[in-house]
Amino acid sequence: MHYIVVLFFILFCSHAAFAKQIEVVVGWTKPPYVISEEDSGFELELVRAILLEMGHDMSPIYVPFGRTASMLKKGGMDMGLTLNPGHEIDPAMLTDAYVYYQNVAVSRTDRNFEINEIQDLVGHSVIAFQTAISVLGEEFKNTLAHQKNYMELAQQDRQVSLLLLGSVDVAVLDRNIFQYVKHQLPVEKQHNTTIHELFPVSSYSAAIPDDQLRRQFNKVLAQFIKDGRYQSLLDEFGLFNFIEALPSEPAQNPN
The missing domain is CATH 3.40.190.10 (Periplasmic binding protein-like II)
Structure with a gap:
């Protein structure tokens, strides 16, 4: 019994050591994608669920939409949402597209x-x-x-x-x-x-400076799309699944 308690304590401490509070820069309310007053919306719920699957908690920081990229470039933030190369962000920091x-x-x-x-x-x-x-x-x-x-x-x-x-x-x-x-x-x-209809469908990524965190995010995102959890969230917020309507490799089109 003593051994089990010690093992549980070790596992708990190990999880705590790797778990992080991820600070995520989020543009102000864009319902149904982001509903800041409810700390909800499709993008927030998706990213929160992905980070939770990775063992982390999300701490959203709401800013005017145009400031997300500049805050990331200044450093100190773990992640920024709703970005693509048109936002003057280092493309190497961008995850796979998670929202369209x-x-x-x-x-x-x-x-x-x-x-x-x-x-x-x-x-x-x-x-x-x-x-x-x-x-x-x-x-x-x-x-x-x-x-x-x-x-x-x-x-x-x-x-x-x-x-x-x-x-x-x-x-x-x-x-x-x-x-x-x-x-x-x-x-x-x-x-x-x-x-x-003047513009094509546009893909957006998250920007994550940390290479390992970005790779893990991409892996879990792919799992969500494959196993239906992504579609379930789309349905919850009444959004169309553009992934099924796009070519297999959608271009990173501005906005």
């Missing part, structure tokens, strides 16, 4: 806008998510960067509200975020909208 977004342009249907390509946004007031100019590609940047009626906003619920109120012509944001935020509003404010 599809940015779209959205307009009110009653405006009858013909928007079939990025150039069609010229002359319209456009509001986009923060860092959109940096990550949506050169054509988007060259077309809108110097347009006076183009702006970026971190609060995507405010972005959707401005569109539906008619204060801006077009909103550029992820399709799932738009639908989620729109359906949180009173029914009388949910004006009919038109989705303009």
Whole structure:
């Protein structure tokens, strides 16, 4: 009996020695991907579950979305979420893609806008998510960067509200975020909208400076995708599984 107690104590101490509190830099609320006020959302729950499988606990640090990469570059943080090479982060730090977004342009249907390509946004007031100019590609940047009626906003619920109120012509944001935020509003404010598919599906990674931690994360992520736990989380938050719709090696496309 004494031997069993000693063995249990050794195993407990061994686990405690390797377990870490992982500080994860997370962009402010992007429901249903990140719901900071509830410490939840698809991305948070997925990463939390992966780290728990690895024997670690997650400590989220919420920051404005554009600051994630800069905080990682300063050092001291274990991980940053929702990043790709367009965010001026060392590509060597990026994990395999763990989440996919599809940015779209959205307009009110009653405006009858013909928007079939990025150039069609010229002359319209456009509001986009923060860092959109940096990550949506050169054509988007060259077309809108110097347009006076183009702006970026971190609060995507405010972005959707401005569109539906008619204060801006077009909103550029992820399709799932738009639908989620729109359906949180009173029914009388949910004006009919038109989705303009101007951008392809985009893959995002986590950035992890520690090589061993990054390799372990990739291994467990692959297990989650293979055994169905990834799909279960997608279903919980009402998200489409882009992995099944993409080529076997999806490109790291901006946003």
